[in-house]
Amino acid sequence: MSNSQKKAQVGVIGLAVMGSNLARNFAHHGHTVAVFNRTTSKTEAFIQEHGTEGEFIPATTMADFVAALERPRRAIIMVQAGAGTDAVISQLADLMEPGDIIVDGGNALYTDTIRREKEISARGLHFVGAGISGGEEGALNGPSIMPGGTVESYESLGPLLESIAAVVDGTPCCTHIGPDGAGHFVKMVHNGIEYADMQVIGEAYHLLRYAAGLEPQEISEIFREWNQGDLDSYLIGITAEVLAQVDAKTGKPLIDVIVDAAGQKGTGRWTVKDALDLGIPTTGIGEAVFARALSGARTQRAAAKGNLPAGELNNLEKLNISRADFVEDVRRALYASKLVAYAQGFDEIIAGSKKYEWNVDPRDLATIWRGGCIIRAHFLNRIVEAYNDNPEVESLLLAPYFTKEMGDSIDSWRRVVVAATQLGLPIPVFASSLSYYDSLRAARLPAALIQGQRDFFGAHTYERIDLPGHFHTLWSGDRTEVEA
Numbered sequence: 001m002s003n004s005q006k007k008a009q010v011g012v013i014g015l016a017v018m019g020s021n022l023a024r025n026f027a028h029h030g031h032t033v034a035v036f037n038r039t040t041s042k043t044e045a046f047i048q049e050h051g052t053e054g055e056f057i058p059a060t061t062m063a064d065f066v067a068a069l070e071r072p073r074r075a076i077i078m079v080q081a082g083a084g085t086d087a088v089i090s091q092l093a094d095l096m097e098p099g100d101i102i103v104d105g106g107n108a109l110y111t112d113t114i115r116r117e118k119e120i121s122a123r124g125l126h127f128v129g130a131g132i133s134g135g136e137e138g139a140l141n142g143p144s145i146m147p148g149g150t151v152e153s154y155e156s157l158g159p160l161l162e163s164i165a166a167v168v169d170g171t172p173c174c175t176h177i178g179p180d181g182a183g184h185f186v187k188m189v190h191n192g193i194e195y196a197d198m199q200v201i202g203e204a205y206h207l208l209r210y211a212a213g214l215e216p217q218e219i220s221e222i223f224r225e226w227n228q229g230d231l232d233s234y235l236i237g238i239t240a241e242v243l244a245q246v247d248a249k250t251g252k253p254l255i256d257v258i259v260d261a262a263g264q265k266g267t268g269r270w271t272v273k274d275a276l277d278l279g280i281p282t283t284g285i286g287e288a289v290f291a292r293a294l295s296g297a298r299t300q301r302a303a304a305k306g307n308l309p310a311g312e313l314n315n316l317e318k319l320n321i322s323r324a325d326f327v328e329d330v331r332r333a334l335y336a337s338k339l340v341a342y343a344q345g346f347d348e349i350i351a352g353s354k355k356y357e358w359n360v361d362p363r364d365l366a367t368i369w370r371g372g373c374i375i376r377a378h379f380l381n382r383i384v385e386a387y388n389d390n391p392e393v394e395s396l397l398l399a400p401y402f403t404k405e406m407g408d409s410i411d412s413w414r415r416v417v418v419a420a421t422q423l424g425l426p427i428p429v430f431a432s433s434l435s436y437y438d439s440l441r442a443a444r445l446p447a448a449l450i451q452g453q454r455d456f457f458g459a460h461t462y463e464r465i466d467l468p469g470h471f472h473t474l475w476s477g478d479r480t481e482v483e484a
């Protein structure tokens, strides 16, 4: 019910689905919530539809909205990330007083968040970039929340956010991530991992469908079964649901009538761009982003379809692989590739945290990603354990659980990559993750040759395995070596 006397503990600006669900979630947890939308009819519709779910204070102007909040004011902006966000922040900041807190709960680019935090904190206000994961359903019933900003802002904001977050084993899926852009940075990498996770699931489906010849309904059952084991996760669960869905219009499996061109809003791409800048090989996420891009290159694909030679293709029978064995191999290849993608994502988080001096604790992320968010999964507990055992572990793949899983999966993984290649089926993340893994564990890499080539054409010098210093061979001279 609306109430104009009472002050609100929190306010939400932007009443599209995410904002309205978040406001309702706060109200369901006993908070009075001020709500505001640029288009007043949207606010009215919200109150009409949800006004009885808790205490709401609808505002028709930004000034009324700000006046409705108790101090320090806590206002969460839930508008589409981009230029519009700056306008809303600036309007809000003009009406606020020192100590008040502005939260951006959208998928903002973390460098924008760093800039905004600087501008807003100079005015004596707090600016918190908070990653919120879980989609519409999560926003309503318990998301995973990744707030950045000052420790001081978290003292006031934290309990409120924790009260609406998902809870796993008694722990809320919300914690202070680190200063300024830290929250949005980790949300960005979360989304990058989400891309890789979805892609490896897609590759597994594709192989079961077109190599093993199983029907979507049968594959749905297989995913349901996989969801009982190591792979237990939200994304595997919804995959089983999607595959079981029958299209009402045609009676066909829904998957067969959906155009195979994947969309993307940009967070996966940002993750990869940043990984490139940080020098972190997030190959799984990169291949997943490129796979979406390639799927969306519809004109090019239409031109290539049937017009590029495939070479001699095989099938499982000729390869002497039973269907049952293949299904198990695919499960293992999926899990191994997934672990690689997570290990790479955590490498990027650690590198970003170092660069910006955020002091992000990777255990916190693995903990708050266990519930609410899109990549929630049982195995995240293993990541917490890995960093507990050794906070300095060079790669998650070197933590005992991961190494053992890799050992148990490697033969299956190789067989799947070989089989898919011989069947002409694309597996960009399965294959590139295996190459990453083999590169990581390799005694020698062809990088020595690259160093030789660089020295040849550009006198870029190389290091020797047996002597300290940098060296150059006089390639266009007498080819003796000099110290650089």
Ligand code: 6PG
Pocket: 107, 132, 133, 134, 135, 191, 194, 263, 264, 265, 266, 267, 268, 373, 374
């Ligand atoms: C989440 C999701 C969400 C994201 C969608 C769409 O954590 O709840 O990551 O924030 O916006 O998944 O992303 P794409 O459109 O880029 O696939």
